[in-house]
Each structure stands twice: as structure tokens, then as C-alpha cells.
Amino acid sequence: METFLQQVINGISQGSAYALIALGYTMVYGVLRLINFAHSSVYMVGAFAGFYIANSRFVQASLGTSVLAAVLVMVGAMAVCALVGMLIERFAYRPGRGPVSGVLAFWLGLLGAGFGFQVDRAFLPVAAGALIGALIGAALEKFGRVTPAPESSTLKVLIIAIGVSLILENGGQIVFGADPKFFPPVIPNRALDVGGLTIDSPRLVVLGVALLLMVLLNLIVLHTKTGKAMRAVSFNLDAARLMGINTDRIIAFTFALGSALAGAGGILVSLMYPRIDPLMGTVPGLKAFVAAVLGGIGNITGAMIGGLIIGLAEVMAVGYGSSTYRDAIAFVILVLILLIKPTGIMGKGMVEKV
């Protein structure tokens, strides 16, 4: 019995990690009807941003292991991720909805920076590469008559999302290095012992923060003016624009919020499992996606419930079966839910828009 209860605790803590990632997935889907496959890569960027902030001289020297350091790392990583999310939206997803200027300059600039980085890992070659790339891009846009295809389609944006995810993961391997890094313990690790059951402080924090973010997110989406605009965009993009909503700004905000959530997830999960590498988001990202579908994609409370169910199912499969089923169990659940209740546990039936 004690072992079983410990396994339940293990499952909930693993599940809260999935729930954190699933929150961002489900919110972006809820508003844009887009499965943002780059989400799990932004999660990885968040973990690395936190890693560098926590290892920075300032934090190491003046804060050490303290609540303030944890908050700084968390807020810093969320800000970096929000910025990355907005950049992705502006230069990758928005061109999928219609012509946008500056796209070629951005991507060729990035490519140039990559070449510069290969030449020498210093500021000058990277900046020079970025500048040359951006200039070529701008010139091509101005004189080359290279404009994105005007019609928008969900499939196009989906494929762009996968591409962005690959760019982030492989770019991460170049910039951060492919070998795993050790995430510093920014909050003190104390194990609580309750009648033979152990749970340690990072795990409690993760579960608490996941629940808090869920409540906050529900508040934002359901009870603020911006949230109302987000829901309007989700119902009908064109109608929302006609009603005077700045749809581009709302969509950018949605991505910034979703990416900040991914960043928070990256930090919190790294506190529990202090090994980070550029491909760390792939598998948890897929499972969080399953969790979002299980809970009813687009539904914030559903994502939380779905994450916890997947986490519990996984731990039970490993604890009482074999570890080889660990990755399979999430996808078995996905198949079952799609067969039995395709809208998910909390999902409402919706009319397919064409």
C-alpha cells in the first residue's frame, strides 16, 4: 500500500510536468486552431535560458540558492521565451496567413549568423554574418519580387511549425552544444517524509505552480478584455477583425503567453530532472500533446487533468509492468480517447470549420 501511494505521488509529479507543457499547447490551439509543434522546442529554450541565467556571475555571486534566484531565473526564462514566441509568430506563422514584410531579411539574417558562428564563436563574425544575410534578404524582398503565396491554410502553418521546431532543436545543438548540461539547483531540495512517503520540495513547487498557472490562464482567457478578444479571434478571425479587434496583436499576445508558459515549464521540469539537452523537449512535448488531446484540446482545465492522467498511467505502467511500456502507454491512451470520445474529457463538440 505504501509503495502504491508512493507511486501515485511519483505519477502526479511526473504528470504535473506534462500538464505544464500541455497548458501552452492547448491555449494556442484554443485560440488559433493551430497545433504549435514548436512549443516543445520553446520549452527547451526556456530551460537553457534558465540555465544560463542561474549560472551567470550575478546570480551565482549575489543570490545563490534562494527564492529570489528562483523567481529571477523563472521570470527571465519566461521573458526570453515570450520574445522567441513572438519572433516565431511574426516571421514564421504570420507569413502563413498572408504577405508580411521583413521575413526573408529575418531568416537570411539568421542563416548568416549561423555561418558566422561556424567561422568563429565570437560576436563580430556572428553580427557580420547576420547583417550580410539580412541585407541580402531585404534586397531580395525589395527587388526580387519574392513574396509568400497569398492564400492561407492550416496545413501550411502546421508544416512551418514543424520546421521551426527543427530549427530550434538543431540550432540549439550548435549554440548550446549537444551534450547534456546539469541544471543548477536554484531552490533548496528538501525531502518531506510523511509516514514513509517521500516527496521533495521541487516536486511540490512544480505541482503548485502548474495549478496556479492553470487558474491564472483561465482568468486571463475568460475574464479579461484581451481574453475576450482571444476568444473572438478563435470563433472567427475575419469577423473579429471587422469588429475592430487588432487580430495580429491578439495572436502575437497568444503566442507570447503560450511561449512564456513553455519557458516556465522548462524551468520547473529542469528543477525536478536536472539534466537538460537541446532535444529534451521532443518526447515530453509529444506526451503533453497527447495530454492536451486527452483533456480536450483547447480546454485549459482539461490539459491539467490530461497531464496528470498520462503521468499516473506512465508511472503505474513502469512500476507494475515494464519500463518498455513507458512511452507506449501515452499513445495507447491517445488511440483509445480518439476512438471513444474524440473531443477529450472536458472538450465540447465543435462544428468543423472549413
Added chain:
Amino acid sequence: MRYLSRPLATAFALAVLFAGCGGGGSDDEILIGEFGSLTGTTATFGISTRNGIDMAVDEVNARGGVLGKQVRVIVEDDQGRPEEAQTVVTKLIASNRVIAVLGEVASSRTLAAAPVAQQYGVPLITPSSTNPAVTQVGDFIFRTCFIDPFQGLVMAKFANETLGVTRVAVLRDIRNDYSVGLADVFVDNFKRMGGVIVSDQSYSEGDTDFRAQLTTIRASNPQAIFVPGYYTEVGLIARQARELGLNVPLLGGDGWDSPALTEIAGDALNGSYFSNHSSQDDPSPAIQNFIAAYEKRFGAKPDALAGLGYDSAMLLFDAIERAGTTEGPALRDALAVTDNFPGITGQITMDANRNPIKPAVVLQVKDGGISYVETIEP
């Protein structure tokens, strides 16, 4: 490439390659291939091995080379992926025309690449793949380390005789030939010695959560846990075991050997033991000289993998001298009759299955460092 003639295609491939290397193969140098995980979850394996091989090559070149020719090594990164290992070894042999291949620490990667070397008739020496199946691939495949049955036996003996424990749990990496091989041999021998395996759990390389397995293990109340995995996972396992209040020693094999082990594990591994090829505390002058030279050049103490990398290169040079040629079959025959080669990881004598007969050491993790416990003879 179908439309290009073969020499032209080769020339093209070489041109592309050497454009990046800034050099060229010629008659007065000997080309050797090396593949290893320079990046990925076992990056320190590949890097240590490469450092050891670099030292051997520079040493032999400073002495005037092998057969009067300078030696040059072409290094390929397999990113720790078996399929990539196969690709890069094919490239080394087919387009770089290396005369021998050194490489891989992980058995699964060597196993993926060995059939290629065997098929082309190019000798492959793995410095540190301990799975028995590796040299069974064919008569061109050699190694400079002991094999899993021996390592599993060493740890079973150590647990039974030195630690005096009777109840041991096993946590193995189910997707890794090395880990499964070591665990199987340990289980067999430990049971034969009268011990009990109270729980046999598994995980997969790349996992980060081991609490479910450790909770099950905790319920079976073991005196020690045998974790024959690689350092990244072992570090996380040790942390999570301590967090769950499992304070028994962990036991493992040479996969633990990495400077990153204690960085990841913190002090969670204090009092744990693993078997290895050699120890830095060994007073023999050959080892101490190597350690001093390595430290001077790379700014860190060498792990056993660096020593094995060094030995594998030196063994190859010795065989080339003895064979008097770089032809594959002659080189193979020279390697097969290696007798009492004085390696820095022990005297190497090849048995009929191209496996060396040599002792193992048991080391203890202590306050962030590693200390020597005992040597177990074959």
C-alpha cells in the same frame, strides 16, 4: 554518383573532404579512422578516447612514425547513435580508405559498425566495448578491454565477498546491449554465489524519471543496487534514489567512468562502487607518466577510457610494425598473435576470440572523487 566513374567519384569525395581538412593523403603517411560519440549523452566517452588516441599518435609520430611513415587520424562523430556509427565507418573505409578503424566505447555502436569493417576486410579495434558479441562479428574485430562476463563476475564477486551483501536489486538499461549483458552475467553469478536478486527493473537511455522503478526497488528492501548504465542516467538515478530515502550503495561498471558522473550525481553516489579498466592511483611508472602527460596537455586527469584509447592506438602501431605492412589480412594476423603487449591499462594478450585477458579494478566514489579499492584478477 551513378553517372560518374568510380575514380572520379572517389576523387570528388576526397576533394570535398580534404577541402575541410586542409591536407591530403599520400604515400608517406598512414591513414587511420576513428569514430566516437564526440557529442550526445555519452560525449565524454568519445572525447576521452579521442584525447588518448591523439596522445598515442603524436608520440609515435615524434618517434619517426610507423614503418617510417607519419600517422594521421581522421575522426568522425557518430553523435552517440548506432545508425550514424555505421554511416561514418562506411565513409571512413570506403571513401577515406583508412587502413584500420579505432572506435567506439558503447557496445551498441561498435556492433552497428563492426560488420562494415569485417565486410571490407579492415581491422577494427574497439578500445572499450565490453559486450562479448562485438568480437564475434568476425576475425577483423579486436578490442583492448575485458568483456562483460568478466566485469559482471567482478562485481558479483565484490558484492558477495568484499561487501558481504546477499540481497541485491538490479536496474538495467533495457535498450543497451552493454547494460543488459552486464546485468545478465551479474545476476547469474550472484545467484550462483548464494545471493538473492530481490528486484530486476529496467529503464531506457534518455529517460529522466526513475522514481517508479526505484519505488518498486525500495519495497523489496535491497542491501545494494546494481546499475550497469552510463553516467548521465546513473547520476540521475543516484539522486532520485537518495530523494526516495534509498541509502544503500549503488554498484556499476565502467560506463560510470566520466568526469561528469559526480557533477550530475552531486554527493548522491558517495560510497558507491564500480568496476573499471585501470585506476589513476596505480603507482606503476607507465601509468603515472601517461597521467602527467595527459594532464599537461588537456588540463584534466584522464579517465580509463583515455587510457584504453591510447592503448588501442599503440596496439595497432605495434601490430603494423610486426606485420611490416598495412594490408588488412596481414594486420589482422599480427593483431591476433598479440602477446603480453605492455599497455598502460594492463598487459594485453589476445585469446582465440580476439579478447584480451587482463585484470579489472574496483573503485569507490568518495566525496566527489574516485578512489581505488582492489584489483580482481581474471
